Amino acid sequence: MQDEPSIGKIIDLPKILDQRGNLTFVEQSKDIPFNVSRVYWVYDVPGGECRGGHSHKHCREFIIAVxxxxxVTLTNGKQQHTFLLNHPYQGLLVDTNIWRTLDDFSSGAVCLVLAEDLFDEDDYIREYDEYLKFIEEK
Structure with missing residues (x-):
């Protein structure tokens, strides 16, 4: 019996403690397994709203609550796991072909995403039924 593939992985990032304020950094291909082509952040999410709601065919992402x-709830169509992101020195690695939703944003939350690829609408699957059909055909 083959193990189910992981649908997400929390990665601890370097944390430099300093009385003046802590510092955390990410180095591509060292702390995360890809080169970063795009960085974006989500903020001012109204209470009760959900972000994400899609999958990528190729682009891997690293999500941080800065x-x-x-x-973040991830599913591969068979397994589902929910991760609470609340430490700026940790991030969630999301592989390809994984459906993700982000919700329960606290007031003032900022979600930083490091993406492997530049934006490409053709890389997105935005309907869950279409996603299930896509992964079933793989």
Whole structure:
């Protein structure tokens, strides 16, 4: 019996403690397993709203709660796991072909995403039924 593939992985990032304020950094291909082509952040999410709601065919992402907290729910169509992101020195590695939703944003939360690829609408699957059909055909 083959093990189910992982659908997400929390990675602890370097944390430099300093009385003046802590510092955390990410080095591509060292702390995360890909080169970063795009960086974006989500903020001012109104209470009760959900972000994400899609999958990528090729682009891997690394999601960090740089301020506040939120949950990320990942599924591969068979398994589902919810991660609470609330430490700026940790991030969630999301592989390809994984459906993700982000919700339960705290007031002032900032979600930073490091993406492997530049934006490409053709890389997105935005309907869950279409996603299930896509992964079933793989």
């Amino acid at each position: 301020s506040g907290s939120f949950t």
